[in-house]
Amino acid sequence: MNREEKKSVKVLKFIVALLIAIYVLLPFYLLIINACKAPMAITESPVSAAGASLSQLIQNLKDVINNVHFEFWYAFGSSVVITVVSLVLLALFGSMAAWVICRNKTKWSTAIYFIFIASMIIPFQAVMLALISTFRDAGNFIGIPMLRSIPGTIFAYCGFGGAMTVFILVGFIKGIPYELEEAASIDGCSPEAVFFRIIFPLLKPVIVTVTILNGMWIWNDYLLPSLLLGSSSEVKTLPVAIQSFVGSFVVQWNLILAAALLTVTPMVIIFLFAQKQIIAGMVDGAIK
Amino acid sequence: MSGNSSKKILAPILLVVGVVSFIAALVIDFMELGYEFRGSLLIIGILGILLGLFTLPTEKYHRNIVNFVFLFPLLFTFGVTVIIPLILGIGYSFTDWDGIMVGNFVGFDNYVKAFQQPSFLYSILLTALFVVINMILVNLVAFLLALLCSSKMKGVGFFRATYFLPNLIGGIVLGYIWQFAFSKALLGLTEKLFDLNYSILSETKFAFWCIIIVYIWQYAGYIMLIYITGLNTVPREVLEASAIDGANAWSTLFQIKIPMIASTITICTFLTLTNAFKMFDVNLSLTGGNGSVQNFMGGSLTNGTEMLALNIYSTAINKNNYALGQAKAVLFFIILAVVSIVQVRVSNKKEVEM
Numbered sequence: 001m002n003r004e005e006k007k008s009v010k011v012l013k014f015i016v017a018l019l020i021a022i023y024v025l026l027p028f029y030l031l032i033i034n035a036c037k038a039p040m041a042i043t044e045s046p047v048s049a050a051g052a053s054l055s056q057l058i059q060n061l062k063d064v065i066n067n068v069h070f071e072f073w074y075a076f077g078s079s080v081v082i083t084v085v086s087l088v089l090l091a092l093f094g095s096m097a098a099w100v101i102c103r104n105k106t107k108w109s110t111a112i113y114f115i116f117i118a119s120m121i122i123p124f125q126a127v128m129l130a131l132i133s134t135f136r137d138a139g140n141f142i143g144i145p146m147l148r149s150i151p152g153t154i155f156a157y158c159g160f161g162g163a164m165t166v167f168i169l170v171g172f173i174k175g176i177p178y179e180l181e182e183a184a185s186i187d188g189c190s191p192e193a194v195f196f197r198i199i200f201p202l203l204k205p206v207i208v209t210v211t212i213l214n215g216m217w218i219w220n221d222y223l224l225p226s227l228l229l230g231s232s233s234e235v236k237t238l239p240v241a242i243q244s245f246v247g248s249f250v251v252q253w254n255l256i257l258a259a260a261l262l263t264v265t266p267m268v269i270i271f272l273f274a275q276k277q278i279i280a281g282m283v284d285g286a287i288k
Numbered sequence: 289m290s291g292n293s294s295k296k297i298l299a300p301i302l303l304v305v306g307v308v309s310f311i312a313a314l315v316i317d318f319m320e321l322g323y324e325f326r327g328s329l330l331i332i333g334i335l336g337i338l339l340g341l342f343t344l345p346t347e348k349y350h351r352n353i354v355n356f357v358f359l360f361p362l363l364f365t366f367g368v369t370v371i372i373p374l375i376l377g378i379g380y381s382f383t384d385w386d387g388i389m390v391g392n393f394v395g396f397d398n399y400v401k402a403f404q405q406p407s408f409l410y411s412i413l414l415t416a417l418f419v420v421i422n423m424i425l426v427n428l429v430a431f432l433l434a435l436l437c438s439s440k441m442k443g444v445g446f447f448r449a450t451y452f453l454p455n456l457i458g459g460i461v462l463g464y465i466w467q468f469a470f471s472k473a474l475l476g477l478t479e480k481l482f483d484l485n486y487s488i489l490s491e492t493k494f495a496f497w498c499i500i501i502v503y504i505w506q507y508a509g510y511i512m513l514i515y516i517t518g519l520n521t522v523p524r525e526v527l528e529a530s531a532i533d534g535a536n537a538w539s540t541l542f543q544i545k546i547p548m549i550a551s552t553i554t555i556c557t558f559l560t561l562t563n564a565f566k567m568f569d570v571n572l573s574l575t576g577g578n579g580s581v582q583n584f585m586g587g588s589l590t591n592g593t594e595m596l597a598l599n600i601y602s603t604a605i606n607k608n609n610y611a612l613g614q615a616k617a618v619l620f621f622i623i624l625a626v627v628s629i630v631q632v633r634v635s636n637k638k639e640v641e642m
Binding site: 010014016017026042046099116122127128129130133141143159162220227242257263264286 | 328351469601
């Protein structure tokens with residue numbers, strides 16, 4: 001191949017990549033321009049930017065944020081609390097459990113590990129119906145509401161995220177030399193100090209990975225919160241809120257798209273800032 | 289050690305407080321006295337017992353206690369949210385459970401009923417078709433994108449990030465954005481292409497392909513990233529050697545690159561397979577499972593785009609038939625388990641052959 005040809009292949013590749021990128025971004029374009037329109041302007045020309053204005057966007061956002069079915073700030077706050085607390089607990093409990101499983105080669109720890117791995121194949125649908133009744137009964141029994149409550153939802157995420165978190169963490173802890181721990185315990189370090197002072201700080205990169213994987217899942221999850229919180233209840237996450245908002249009245253696309261824009265924006269902003277970590281985390285999680 | 293003497297006093301106190309409040313809470317629970325504070329009492333009890341055990345001044349058992357305390361939180365939540373509902377759920381599928389009370393044991397009635405429902409059988413077939421088409425197309429598209437994005441090119445980082453972007457967004461929101469695209473923005477185009485005067489989402493045949501298009505759009509970028517990582521592990525020396533031997537682009541691709549990333553292909557097929565099987569959000573928000581089917585097993589159906597996961601959901605939640613929904617869910621679990629085990633076996637064999 002001579003130079004001329006090579007260059008033209010490169011240009012061709014670039015054009016193809018650019019066209020695909022435009023295709024991928026097209027729905028986002030439609031989302032943004034139509035969130036800036038009044039209903040009439042959408043009917044007239046849904047594809048072009050004609051009729052889109054910033055003042056209309058602000059108007060739409062105001063309507064959406066104050067809507068009783070959406071209650072953006074409330075749903076956003078619940079989503080943030082549920083996601084953040086679940087992620088912190090999963091990282092802490094997950095690494096504690098993974099460390100015990102990894103460093104104790106007993107029948108028990110092997111059995112627990114096996115059950116964790118085997119459980120990853122269980123689809124949520126197989127447990128979701130009995131989960132509602134279990135949570136209802138357990139809540140009534142112990143006097144702490146588990147349904148329609150934020151703590152109950154966090155509890156469920158710790159349970160469902162546990163298996164994958166432990167699986168990824170065990171794979172990482174296996175690679176940490178055991179001599180490190182032996183040396184520390186000979187120096188008089190207690191087991192819990194060994195874990196918190198030596199092992200836990202070493203887990204930082206893999207905790208970033210599991211946090212990204214779990215975070216993407218929990219933030220976007222619809223089915224679990226919709227079942228545990230109830231679609232019309234006072235506690236709701238963003239995906240539940242947008243679903244109940246859409247179902248609440250005759251289709252008004254400008255408002256639906258404004259709500260969608262509000263839901264999408266936080267994730268996109270986080271992605272812009274932590275692009276490298278997110279991409280690396282998603283890939284690492286899949287390969288392990 | 290100075291800490292030991294304080295531990296000697298602290299540990300028994302914590303243990304006693306823990307055990308007493310734990311038992312008191314349980315007594316209130318079982319006697320159904322209904323005091324509001326019983327929940328906090330129970331939590332104090334469990335925390336007291338765990339902390340008491342933890343501070344117990346024993347050299348001999350300390351390691352075992354730490355193991356127990358460290359494992360407890362995750363195992364407890366896991367047991368309550370996964371294991372107990374799974375066992376109960378399988379049990380409920382053999383009864384006339386209505387979501388709250390269990391009445392009678394009915395044997396395999398729910399399973400028989402499920403298989404007698406044309407709409408359920410239709411969902412199984414549709415899901416199988418979706419999974420197969422989706423698995424092939426997502427992997428193909430993702431692999432081509434990976435080839436494109438692993439070559440040296442201007443702005444390659446931007447393209448990778450852009451292709452991955454849809455994966456960040458939850459299926460519910462995605463479904464609505466695309467519903468708008470199909471039923472409003474693309475209306476003019478599809479009117480000309482297919483000679484329809486309404487949204488293509490209302491036409492069952494087309495709506496099925498719309499779901500596939502949306503799913504590829506959402507998922508291919510993610511699978512592409514995994515393929516790129518796989519392609520990067522192919523040693524440069526091997527590629528250079530083959531170039532010197534006169535291999536062209538095609539034979540490099542088929543005889544070197546693809547065999548060398550066999551394990552990546554296994555991972556990606558597994559991911560696309562299981563995720564397509566469990567697809568729910570996009571299905572719910574894009575078409576809601578609606579769509580008319582004129583002639584299926586001698587009758588007409590209205591759930592023309594309803595996949596298995598959505599069928600289970602609507603059976604239990606919308607039609608309020610929990611026992612039947614649970615039986616379908618158990619079947620769903622069995623199908624998924626068998627398919628994924630077979631897939632892993634087959635690809636492992638293939639990997640060895642390559």
